Amino acid sequence: MVELKPYSGKYYLWQYIPSTEAAGVFAALFILGTAYLTWKVTRTRAYFCIVFIIGGIFEIIGYCARAAAKEKTDVLMPYVIQSTLILIAPALFAASIYMVLGRVIRGVLAEFRSVIPVKWLTSIFVCGDVVSFAVQASGAGIMVTGDSMKTGENIILGGLIVQVVMFGLFVVVAGIFHSRLRQWPTAPFLEDRAKWESILAMLYTVSVFILVRSIFRVIEYSMGQDGYLLKHEWTLYVFDAVLMFGVVVAFAYKFPSWLTKDVLKDEEAVGRELIIRD
Structure with missing residues (x-):
């Protein structure tokens, strides 16, 4: 019979015996989603989405490590791999999402409608994402040492808040x-409004998923090792795994293949022609 084993003395890495079945299901789902996105990126040359694929690979490795940990709850490596990679993967999804908005703004020739100048917009959010990623990763590394558990939790919490x-x-x-664009639409936006609205709807959807997941993680680490969320595995799957797979599905369904540099140049040329014609 499988039992929860201490890593060292009375110190336990896990607060429960991880489910191999649940982890296996999500590893398989992320494999399918990431494989599809890899094919889309390769076919359309939308290479700015590669970082999203790396996030998917992190999810796959993380859940594979969880699946292997059921009978190895006293082994450090599977715990470290799943804890770190599942924690930081959404930061990589976020980086692609930030880049998509900047490309949409340029694609509809609406730089003057953005609160933040487009030349700074992507850089500001991606830099913030990098800071969040680095802080969470360092916190996860410190946390698994055992002696610095509380310090690691606090560092992770800081990264999640960012x-x-x-x-x-x-x-x-x-x-x-989006509100300004609807009120004062540009020619390229009106030319193919449904396309641009659909990509913005996708951005809102994945943003809400990641935001809810991050808030869950903030609450989880605020409660600490003795809190309900870290002691019950179902919360991870409902408020993290399901939401992040939802991000992959939504991104794949409305994959922004027309936002590559070459396509944007064509959109810009057509847009300027429409403006001149009008």
């Missing part, structure tokens, strides 16, 4: 831009 703030700001910036 992520929540940046994503909240991103949603506000995207919303204001």
Whole structure:
């Protein structure tokens, strides 16, 4: 019979016996989603989405490590791999999402509708994402040492708060831009409004998923090792795994293949022709 084993003395890495079945299911789902996105990126040359694929690979490895940990709850490596990679993968999804908004703004020739200048917009949010990623990764590394558990939790919490703030700001910036664009539409936007509206709807959807997941993680680490969330595995799957797979599905369904540099140049040329014609 499988039992929860201590890593060292009375110190336990896990607060429960991880489910191999649940982890296996999500590893398989992320494999399918990431494989599809890899094919889309390769076919359309949308290489700015590669970082999203790396996030998917992190999810796959993380859940594979969880699946292998059921009978190895006293082994450090599977715990470290799944804890770190599942924690930081959404930061990589976020980086692609930030880049998509900047390309949408340029594609509809609406730089003057953005609250933040487009030349700074992507850099600001991606830099914030990098900070969040680095802080969470370092916190996860410290946490698994055992002796510095509380310090690691606090560092992770700081990184998650940065992520929540940046994503909240991103949603506000995207919303204001969208509202202004609808009120004062540009020629390229009116030319194919449904296409641009659909990509913005996708951005809102994945942003909400990641924001909810990050808030869950903030609450989880605020409660600490003795809190309900870290002691019950179902919360991870409902408020993290399901939401992040939802991000992959939404991104794949409305994959922004027309936002490559070559396509944007064509869009810009057509847009300027429409403006001159009008």
